[in-house]
Amino acid sequence: MQIIRELGALRDAVRALRDAGQRIALVPTMGALHAGHIALVEDGLRRADAVVTSIFVNPMQFAPHEDMDRYPRRERADAQLLEKANAAILWAPSVEEIYPQGFATTVSVSGVSQVLDGAARPGHFDGVATVVLKLFQQVKPDVALFGEKDWQQLAVIRRMAADLDLDIEIAGVPTVRDDQGLALSSRNAYLDEEELASARTLPRALGEAAAAIGRGEPVAGALTAAVARLAEAGFDPIDYVSLRDAETLAPIETLGERPARLLAAARMGNARLIDNLPVHVTTSNDK
Numbered sequence: 001m002q003i004i005r006e007l008g009a010l011r012d013a014v015r016a017l018r019d020a021g022q023r024i025a026l027v028p029t030m031g032a033l034h035a036g037h038i039a040l041v042e043d044g045l046r047r048a049d050a051v052v053t054s055i056f057v058n059p060m061q062f063a064p065h066e067d068m069d070r071y072p073r074r075e076r077a078d079a080q081l082l083e084k085a086n087a088a089i090l091w092a093p094s095v096e097e098i099y100p101q102g103f104a105t106t107v108s109v110s111g112v113s114q115v116l117d118g119a120a121r122p123g124h125f126d127g128v129a130t131v132v133l134k135l136f137q138q139v140k141p142d143v144a145l146f147g148e149k150d151w152q153q154l155a156v157i158r159r160m161a162a163d164l165d166l167d168i169e170i171a172g173v174p175t176v177r178d179d180q181g182l183a184l185s186s187r188n189a190y191l192d193e194e195e196l197a198s199a200r201t202l203p204r205a206l207g208e209a210a211a212a213i214g215r216g217e218p219v220a221g222a223l224t225a226a227v228a229r230l231a232e233a234g235f236d237p238i239d240y241v242s243l244r245d246a247e248t249l250a251p252i253e254t255l256g257e258r259p260a261r262l263l264a265a266a267r268m269g270n271a272r273l274i275d276n277l278p279v280h281v282t283t284s285n286d287k
């Protein structure tokens, strides 16, 4: 695996892959890699011949009070994991390489960027869209893979790709969870054992609410019960637990024809955690 830090070298390496007839997948990350990231690389290798993984802790998507400075950084271990997963290139640029002096452009996807995490973290998705479009321009992948754990991010990127006619397939990869259902996340490293145990209430509360709504119970009651469970487990603040249209993220009060998603964000200790699940109508014949 090549580790590349400069744009000129990246362009040369990508061109060489393309000249060799290879289809290219891009997996953008912020590093501190875990099995969720590796699932993206593995899926990339099923969809393309060569995977480029980027590691870049993007200052533009962090607010000044957020955890940019203490975000876990462990490039050496990350490189070993990627090598083992058969990634072709690790693209690990510096902040100056991505945002040189004078950088002045922002990509802003309205609507889907402004609700939920976009409301809780103003400007966050502008930072994500801007850096992802830059990564797309740098690597020019055939396909780019994103985790469903960050469901809203995936929706923002799909919207951007459609709106800007990007000729790149955007693939969502199912959330990888630990054996008790907690979504793997680099920020789980901020939790001690006790907090980790409490954090596992998040997928359980979402699972129960999704099942209740699927059975036809009132949405508002199911959401209120989930919030109460999270509060009891020690989540504070609970930014949202909300039923949304899976694509537009518009609020939903009753299940209809379009796919629905239940999304939540809440803080446990020093970690702000997010999670989401699909919500399907079930009948008494369903298991």
Ligand SMILES: Nc1ncnc2c1ncn2[C@@H]1O[C@H](COP(=O)(O)OP(=O)(O)OP(=O)(O)O)[C@@H](O)[C@H]1O
Binding pocket: 028, 029, 030, 031, 035, 036, 037, 039, 040, 145, 146, 147, 148, 149, 150, 173, 174, 175, 176, 177, 183, 184, 185, 186, 187, 188
């Ligand atoms: N558990 C997971 N399952 C599948 N994909 C994941 C998982 N966790 C992260 N990803 C995906 O990996 C990509 C890079 O995410 P990122 O580097 O921010 O990791 P993270 O674990 O989500 O970190 P954070 O704790 O900062 O949210 C994103 O597309 C994200 O959705």
Ligand SMILES: CC(C)(CO)[C@@H](O)C(=O)[O-]
Binding pocket: 028, 029, 030, 056, 058, 061, 128, 131, 132, 150, 153
């Ligand atoms: C997509 C991304 C790499 C952009 O910085 C980041 O938001 C992430 O890791 O999910």
Ligand code: BAL
Binding pocket: 061, 150, 153
């Ligand atoms: N995984 C999303 C990146 C962020 O929280 O900034």
